[in-house]
Amino acid sequence: MIEIHDIYKSFGPQDVLKGVNLEIGEGQTTVILGRSGTGKSVLLKHIIGLIKPDKGQVIIDGTDITPLSDPKLNEMRKRFGMLFQDGALFDSMTVGENVAFPVQEHTKLADKEIAAIVAEKLDQVGLSGIEEKMPSELSGGMKRRVGLARALALNPEIVLFDEPTSGLDPIMARTIEDLIVDTQRQLGDTFVVITHNMDAAFRIAHTIAMLDGGVIVEKGSPEEFEASSNPVVRAFLEREEGKEMTE
Amino acid sequence: MWQLLNRLGEGVVRELKEMGGMFLLLVDTVRWAFYPPFRLDLLFQQMEKIGVKSALVVILTGAFTGMVMALQTYYALTKFGAETMVGVTVALSMTRELGPVLTSIMVTGRAGSAMAAEIGTMRVTEQIDALYAMAVNPVRYLIVPRVLGSILVLPILTVIANFVGILGGYFIGVIVLRIDPGAFVANMEKHVELGDIYNGLIKAAVFGLILSLIGCYKGFYATKGAVGVGKATTQSVVLAAISILMADYLLTAVMF
Numbered sequence: 001m002i003e004i005h006d007i008y009k010s011f012g013p014q015d016v017l018k019g020v021n022l023e024i025g026e027g028q029t030t031v032i033l034g035r036s037g038t039g040k041s042v043l044l045k046h047i048i049g050l051i052k053p054d055k056g057q058v059i060i061d062g063t064d065i066t067p068l069s070d071p072k073l074n075e076m077r078k079r080f081g082m083l084f085q086d087g088a089l090f091d092s093m094t095v096g097e098n099v100a101f102p103v104q105e106h107t108k109l110a111d112k113e114i115a116a117i118v119a120e121k122l123d124q125v126g127l128s129g130i131e132e133k134m135p136s137e138l139s140g141g142m143k144r145r146v147g148l149a150r151a152l153a154l155n156p157e158i159v160l161f162d163e164p165t166s167g168l169d170p171i172m173a174r175t176i177e178d179l180i181v182d183t184q185r186q187l188g189d190t191f192v193v194i195t196h197n198m199d200a201a202f203r204i205a206h207t208i209a210m211l212d213g214g215v216i217v218e219k220g221s222p223e224e225f226e227a228s229s230n231p232v233v234r235a236f237l238e239r240e241e242g243k244e245m246t247e
Numbered sequence: 248m249w250q251l252l253n254r255l256g257e258g259v260v261r262e263l264k265e266m267g268g269m270f271l272l273l274v275d276t277v278r279w280a281f282y283p284p285f286r287l288d289l290l291f292q293q294m295e296k297i298g299v300k301s302a303l304v305v306i307l308t309g310a311f312t313g314m315v316m317a318l319q320t321y322y323a324l325t326k327f328g329a330e331t332m333v334g335v336t337v338a339l340s341m342t343r344e345l346g347p348v349l350t351s352i353m354v355t356g357r358a359g360s361a362m363a364a365e366i367g368t369m370r371v372t373e374q375i376d377a378l379y380a381m382a383v384n385p386v387r388y389l390i391v392p393r394v395l396g397s398i399l400v401l402p403i404l405t406v407i408a409n410f411v412g413i414l415g416g417y418f419i420g421v422i423v424l425r426i427d428p429g430a431f432v433a434n435m436e437k438h439v440e441l442g443d444i445y446n447g448l449i450k451a452a453v454f455g456l457i458l459s460l461i462g463c464y465k466g467f468y469a470t471k472g473a474v475g476v477g478k479a480t481t482q483s484v485v486l487a488a489i490s491i492l493m494a495d496y497l498l499t500a501v502m503f
Contacts, residue, residue, distance in 0.1 A: 045376070048379075048380055049379075050376055050379055050380065070384065074382040074383075074384070075382070077379070077380060077381070077382040078382045080380065082377070082380040082381075084373045084376065084377055084380075085373065086372065086373070088372060088373040088374050088376065088377040089374075090369075090374055090377075091368075091372075091374075092365075101381065101383075102381045102382075102383075105381065105382075105383050106382065150381075160380075
């Protein structure tokens with residue numbers, strides 16, 4: 001269980017998070033929805049300790065991670081997998097080496113066993129046999145999938161997704177969404193996804209939380225969310241629907 | 248006037264911040280360098296990248312510097328009938344000064360800039376964040392091997408530059424300008440001391456630290472996409488070259 005208590009964060013004169021409170025349930029997909037530039041990525045990075053809050057706590061299974069030292073934080077991070085916006089694959093390594101990287105760094109497995117894990121994870125994201133390719137040879141969607149394979153390599157309990165479908169064509173975006181749903185169902189892990197795409201949110205979420213103006217303005221199941229009378233949510237939903245109509 | 252003062256102040260604060268940042272990165276690098284397990288694989292990889300791949304450039308630089316030194320000093324020394332001192336002059340300037348300085352500046356251009364560009368690209372494409380997220384400390388994984396590698400490799404490259412430079416001096420002095428080879432070598436042996444060579448190599452190690460720390464720092468804190476990485480790379484080369492020359496003066500004043 002992830003509990004975010006009253007998180008404040010500013011960058012220079014810009015107040016990004018102004019008292020975020022959120023509980024993220026175990027074994028389900030929580031989507032943090034919000035317009036671009038509302039600090040969704042910043043919030044996500046707080047959960048894995050990449051950014052420290054100016055004030056507030058991030059509690060993972062009873063432990064506040066904000067005051068932890070580097071070695072202790074690293075122990076905590078081994079329980080996480082994270083998919084970055086553009087995959088963030090190491091471009092000096094092959095796909096296989098990328099997926100193998102966390103396993104090599106944190107286990108003492110033999111090369112053969114690592115190769116088997118790499119093959120299994122790539123298969124899981126539907127990209128068998130591309131171990132020798134370089135990231136520069138991959139399309140945007142493939143990069144995300146390899147990124148997901150790498151995030152899953154250590155069998156994490158919690159997987160974080162930073163805008164997993166942004167910049168992809170609708171068909172590829174749909175493929176990634178389906179992959180997230182299937183993987184979550186299969187593994188039963190806690191998934192936290194941030195997106196500005198309402199469609200994606202409704203398709204993959206068990207719970208949707210909306211971030212606006214530096215605070216969570218609404219939280220609930222997709223059905224509750226759709227029926228919300230909160231004016232910010234309504235405005236967002238109507239604007240997105242309008243966008244769809246014109247598309 | 249007020250505006251000018253304001254700008255000057257801002258500049259000073261910015262530079263001080265950067266120096267502080269670099270010092271903190273150095274402290275962090277030293278801390279992680281002594282934190283087991285030691286990653287010899289990464290260290291050797293970097294030594295190959297910085298050292299072996301710079302060898303040709305360093306050989307060419309050393310050879311031509313030694314040759315031109317012989318040519319220039321011959322011109323001056325013949326006026327005093329002291330042309331047999333050409334060898335000593337070349338050897339002393341190479342080992343004490345030109346070997347370490349020119350080698351470091353060439354390596355800054357080749358490897359220091361690459362460090363800034365590579366780490367900077369990793370920063371702006373979130374690969375550094377990905378390392379943190381995978382519980383791998385990027386200072387330990389990226390910066391320690393580069394800094395240690397440079398400190399170890401620069402003295403070796405300097406030895407090569409010194410050797411090739413003296414050889415170049417010998418070629419021009421003895422073969423082209425027909426100085427007596429016996430006197431050329433004997434004078435060199437008599438006047439060049441081991442300390443001249445040692446101190447030159449200590450300088451090279453310090454320059455290795457400077458160029459790698461600056462390259463890594465500039466890359467590690469690069470922002471604003473491709474333009475930012477370009478800027479970081481240029482800045483790293485200019486700053487490292489100037490710092491090397493300044494450190495050279497200080498070290499020379501202290502050591503010799």
